[in-house]
Amino acid sequence: MIEAKNIDFYYGDFHALKNISMKMEAHTVTAFIGPSGCGKSTFLRLFNRMNDLIDATRLTGECRIDGADIYHKSVDVDELRKKVGMVFQKPNPFPKSVFENVAYGLRVGGMTDKNRIRQRVEAALTGAALWDEVKDKLKKSAFELSGGQQQRLCIARALAISPAILLMDEPASALDPVSTSKIEDLIHVLKKEYTLVIVTHNMQQAARVSDKTGFFMLGELVEFSDTKKMFLNPEKEETQNYLTGRFG
Amino acid sequence: MKPDLLRCKRKGFRLFAEALFTLSGTVTTVVILLIILFLFKEGAGLFRSNEVEKGYSLCVHASSPVERLSPAQIKQIFDYETEWIPFRLEDLFDRYSEEELGKDYALLPGKLGEEITKEPKLVAFVPTQYVPTGLPTVRVLPGSRIGWLRFFGGKEWMPTATPAPLFGVLPLLLGTLWVSLFAILIALPLGLGATVYLSELAGEKMRRLLKPAIELLAGIPSVVYGFFGLVVLVPFLQRTGGLPVGETALAGSLILAIMALPTIITVAEDAMRNTPKALREASLALGATRWQTIYRVVFPASVSGISAAIVLGIGRAVGETMAVLMVTGNAAVMPSSLLEPVRTIPATIAAELGEAPAGGAHYQALFMLGCILFLITLLISTAAEIISGKSFYNKKGI
Structure with missing residues (x-):
């Protein structure tokens, strides 16, 4: 379970997230929607502490995963990121072979047994619905795959180290409709084993894949409820306006 | 009528611009080729000269x-x-x-x-x-x-000896390689260390301060480095090492290392920082530590840039003239230790060309030295080309 309590986040003087509290249950898909610059990606990147990489940021509030404060001094950030995987907006495979891309997380985690690595790579690629397409080109460069395949490779790469949570930052925004639907199908399957949090620009996508949806605007969480409820009967007027395309 | 005229004008301008670019490209290439040709023509004359002084x-x-x-x-x-x-x-x-x-x-x-x-x-x-x-x-x-053999295999360089000057190029060639080798051995760990610090560890503020400072170092005239070496480094080496003379190969190597550092750091740092942010993030998001990210992703991705940096550093060391001339003692002897004077090819050319009568064997021998220097740098840059061609990015999978 992921829990955020009274989160405020600043980039220098810019107040990017304003007093956000939210709970996400295990094995659910939560979607964050909202106009560009509303803070949804920033919020997502709190949970694997990717925001730590940016200079001059400040965070107040509590961020807990399974009850443990992930911003506590004693937390090993690298270990945290092994539990909280991430898929980025643009496919970003390493300039290595397909196999090595998936094996990367295992290798940096210290796994050296070749057979185990091979099994885990196959399992991860299967889990990302990519195995059948790449089993004959494991030694080929990841750059030779199509954009959609590359993105699924990045998902496989994240799955290989068996995270509990998978954060996806607009995972389909750079892909064509066919690849997008493959990713969406995958999200439905992954839900059984992982807790997913997905940022998306695409409201239909949020409606299709998520159990719960959070609508962000100008750094605030305007509304957070069951996806069905939000799309059929939003509580707030801003949400209604955004969903009907009056702005954003 | 008017649009036609305009189109004509535009086309004329385009043709003119194309011709201009072609011309400048051709002229540059031809000039460079002519210089190389001149170098080799003058140098080759040496092997048509007699061993005994002319006349x-x-x-x-x-x-x-x-x-x-x-x-x-x-x-x-x-x-x-x-x-x-x-x-x-x-x-x-x-x-x-x-x-x-x-x-x-x-x-x-x-x-x-x-x-x-x-x-x-x-x-x-x-x-x-x-x-x-x-x-x-x-x-x-x-x-x-x-003879070729006497020139390339000769161990004595006495170009002004009469009746027969000795043009043995080995001490100079080895002197150059000797000084450069140790310069690079000193500069490489320091340079790469500084590069990693600057691109990965230093804060933004520190980097903004240090990077221009280091780039500034690259712009200092070599004679100033030579002067520094002569006044500070040479006496220091003489005192601490208890040497008869402080002007040694070591002094040359140290000065060259200092001179090559800014080049190495600047180029390598650019290469490392140009590693796409997405790759770093991908690595870190998979639980890799900062160091794992540096050596598993950033280094391999920037290997061509880093090797270019190293080669540029070597090039700088091999071709550097003034500073080396000032601190190495200029004894044309076969180098046997770092603590003895040596003489490099560029220093020899600079020191002797003024006193060599044009067209004489000595003069031609100096040109031949220039040819050798040219071939060495050509070899180095070709090697760099091959290394960077095998880079992580171009290769299909690793």
Whole structure:
């Protein structure tokens, strides 16, 4: 379970997230929607502490995963990121072979047994619905795959180290409709084993894949409820306006 | 009408611009090729020169067993005690007065012939115009040309020795490689360390301060580095090492290392920072530590840039002239340790070209040194090209 309590986040003087509290249950898909610059990606990147990489940021509030404060001094950030995987907006495979891309997380985690690595790579690629397409080109460069395949490779790469949570930052925004639907199908399957949090620009996508949806605007969480409820009967007027395309 | 005119004008301009670019490209290429051609043409002349100084000949008694003399042997005869008696024009002036030699030295060849006839062990080194002709007792040694082997395999560089200069390039070549090798060995760990610090560890503020400072170092004239080396480094080495002289290969290597550092750091740092942020994030998001990310992702992704940096550093070291000239002591001897003076190819050219008569063997030998330097740098950059061609990015999978 992921829990955020009274989160405020600043980039220098810019107040990017304003007093956000939210709970996400295990094995659910939560979607964050909202106009560009509303803070949804920033919020997502709190949970694997990717925001730590940016200079001059400040965070107040509590961020807990399974009850443990992930911003506590004693937390090993690298270990945290092994539990909280991430898929980025643009496919970003390493300039290595397909196999090595998936094996990367295992290798940096210290796994050296070749057979185990091979099994885990196959399992991860299967889990990302990519195995059948790449089993004959494991030694080929990841750059030779199509954009959609590359993105699924990045998902496989994240799955290989068996995270509990998978954060996806607009995972389909750079892909064509066919690849997008493959990713969406995958999200439905992954839900059984992982807790997913997905940022998306695409409201239909949020409606299709998520159990719960959070609508962000100008750094605030305007509304957070069951996806069905939000799309059929939003509580707030801003949400209604955004969903009907009056702005954003 | 009007649009047509406009289109015509545009087309004319485009053609003009294209012609201009083509022309400038061609001119540049041709000029560079001509310079290289000139270098090699002048240098190749060396192997058509005689070993004995131009305009001079060596004469011996007809019964002398001497057939041919190598420059080293000639040097031996004229500079040291041997069974042979060296004889120069000056010796003739010592023995005969000007009247005896006649007007315009018309009688000189005759007197020379007498001297050679008297002493079968004599080896006379005289201007070719005064060589006595028609005497059965006098034999002129055949002059042989300077050989490739003597040039590239020679261990002595004495370009101004008479009667026969020694153009052995080995001490200079090895001196250059010796000084450069240690310069790079010193500069590489320091440079890469600084690069990793600057691109990965230093804060933004620190980086903004340090990067321009380091780039500034690259712009300092080499003579200033040389001056620094001469005034600070050389006495320091002499004192701490208890050396007879502080001007050593080590001093040259240290100065070159300092000079190569800014180049290495600037280029390598750019390469490392240009590693896409997405790759770093991907690695970190998979739980890799900062170090794992650096050596598993950033280093391999920037390997071509880093090798370019190293090669540029080597290039700088190999070709550097002034600073090395000032601190290495310039003794053209085979390098055997870091604590002895050496002499590099560029320093030799700079120091000697002014005193070498144009067109002479010495002059041509210096050009040949230039050719060697050119070939070395060509080799280095080709190697770099091949290394970077094999980079992580271009290769299909690793």
